[in-house]
Amino acid sequence: MHTRGQWLALAVVAALGLVVVPGLNAVPADSPLHLPNFLIPLFGKFLCFAIVALAMDLIWGYTGILSLGHGVFFALGGYAMGMYLMRSIGTEGVYASELPDFMVFLDWKELPWFWRGFDHFGFATFMALAVPGALAYVFGWFAFRSRIKGVYFAIITQAMTFAMMLLFFRNNTGFGGNNGLTDFKRILGFSLQEPSTRLGLYIATGIALLGTYLLCRFIIRSKLGRVLAAIRDEEGRVLFTGYDTLQHKLFVWTVSAVLCGLAGALYVPQVGIINPSEMVPSHSIEMAIWVAVGGRGTLIGAILGALLVNGAKSWFTVAAPETWLYVLGFLFIVVTLFLPGGIVSLWQRVRAPSTGNTNDTPAAQRSQP
């Protein structure tokens, strides 16, 4: 259980994230404390990744199922939002047509049926959550029903990712082929070029992250969460005790995909493009390392890992682009070999042996299936 102190800490961190960043942005430009405009979408992007990391942690850290397909759910959410943004360009595209530019380019005469309704923000948002959720539900139902787990599950989710990427790379699939969707102009009538819109998106992402954190926290503290942890540690025994592990896994798997879709939908207006390269299998694997670096089996670790790894990535790809893959590669190796509990476990080692906090114990300290 969180103590009152921990709640207070959470409130302080949330307030810092949501108030200090806009505040520093508002400081006059000549002040050393000024936060330049271009950093706002970058921070917003990090927060989106933190949501993904929470989703990943829910399924991997707490339930023990490693997914290499979360990049697809993320991209699907992004595509749904991208479709809305494409439609809201209106006739201001290069070809000044009612249709998105790439359709004019492909000489399509009318909107394909699956683009209908994406003129409405509400519908697009719903689809950004529903499509990843539905795909995850169907895929998960097949996979968990035949008790596929461990590395097998990882491999077939990777195959799914690969297949989806190939599908979206085709021009005829109807999502802009390898260029994807881009050149967005406005969201809900607000220009995407305006710093204020970007700040608004950042704050929305921050609130979404907070909501996701609270939801995940609620799930893992409920009885359901205990069953999930039990599934992670000894699935056979849970099954024999009379729990329907299929339903439990399916539920958390679908929730995780929906959260990824949410993150994707928030991500696209901030970076201004969505294309099939978001679906390359390596992105999905990278998501796992965010969680592993921070500390899987802890929500705070997942968020911390996502922010740290992506912050490092942003810094290295600018300062020393050749070294980034080395850094990432060694992160994968070092964390799995020497720090299975992630950064959070360092803190816990310092405090150890502390009170019997059961749920937040890093999963890696137990045996994995």
Next chain:
Amino acid sequence: MKHVGRLAFSIAIALLFSAPIASADFESAFRGLGSSSRTSILESIEHLGELNDPRGLGALDALLDKRLRVDDAGRLFIVSEAGDSFVDALTGQPAEPDPESLRTPRINNRVRRALKPVIAQLRLRSPDPEVRLAAAETLRRRPSENAAALIRSVLEDETDGDVRDALVVSLAQIDLAGDDPTQRLAAIETLGRLGDRNLRTQLEAVLTTGPTGSPLEADGEVRAAAKEALARIDRVSFFIDLAGNFFYGLSLASILLLAALGLAITFGLMGVINMAHGEMLMVGAYTTYVTLGLFETHLPGLIDGYILAAIPAAFVVCGFLGMLMERGVIRFLYGRPLETLLATWGISLILIQTVRLVFGAQNVEVANPAWLSGGYEIFRGLVLPWSRIFIVIFAGLTVSAVWFVLQRTPLGLHVRAVTQNREMAANLGIATSRVDMWTFGLGSGIAGLGGVALSQIGNVGPELGQSYIVDSFMVVVLGGVGKLAGTVVAALGLGVVNKFLEPVSGAVLGKIFVLIFLILFIQRRPQGIFALKGRAAEI
């Protein structure tokens, strides 16, 4: 046809006996080649083609090569390739014209186009079958009406099968364009019989309809024959396609097999997920590239043998790298497959970046040795590239070698023992840890061999391995973990199915279908085609 032959024969006789008249005619046409006007050069070429006199060949060749010279008197000379000596174009005797007075007749593409069939036509009388074949091929691509009579007469005593085929096709094309209905029907029959898909256009032209919808071809019999011949060509090309698809499927299967075989050992036998397996393929391919470079600088005489040196080199390099990985990282992660997956992914990133820094991010080209370039034509229209044939054979040999190692050597015995029951094997005195290392080295070395094969058929770049990793996992999982035979069957099945789906649905959709099928299949039978029976089946 007999009638045609007789006609050709009489033309030939007539040519022989009219020699004195023709000779004067020939000489004037011949001198025309040196004309300063392109139009008269063109006319002379055509005239020489009609006269069919082999004496003109040298000058025509020289004209095409820009080695023909003409002096002020209009006499023609051919300059040697080195440009220092001359021969008389008509007699072939050495000559010493005044270099000051020489001029080069100027030609353009129109002249060149006219030259080629005439030269080919004259060359058909060459004693060398290679020259005749080349000439016949040229005539087949550019049929000229003048050549018809000549081809007929040449066909009388041509013995070489390939030359005959080419001549028959060009003759049929000329005849089809002619007026004689019997000749045209015979020509259509010939085209249909040969079943060459490249000849479709000529036959389709017969069947085209005008703007009113009425056929342009008036002769109903010719139309019917053309339709029949087209159907025949289509039947033949269907079987050629089938055979071609099958062969290319087999070659794709061999590639998949080479890529997956190493994985079948490390994943199948040891239960280790090696995400860096694709990079082992890549390292193998780069080893081939380096070997080629070493041969180029140090052993240029043996350059064609570089691949024979690359095979052991790639095996050793990748095997060593694999053992290093096993000792350095993987052995600490046994029993934690998900962590192994992540750690080996990290290794793969490091390998990719290292190769990028050493060799550059661009693809490098690994040239095939001379004996692997080109192909073998099993029948008209289907050429099997030697490099693909090599891969099929190479895959077969590799599988046999792996089977031999696993089934007939002490190492194989130990590997199988450790796979079946690690504790028991250890109790019986097998150094399980060392066996792990050797097994991993073996699997990685085989991936290196796959890399050698891949370097022969495509680009070699740092990301080479990434494109194969998903496929190789699919093969191993479909085949059933721990089963070599399953891996072979799965690779064959996937390769052939992929190639047969490609023309139906396009390459990308075909691949997507295969992946979806695999995902569904694995859900139905998680243990693959060749499932282990009993308790061992629980993963």
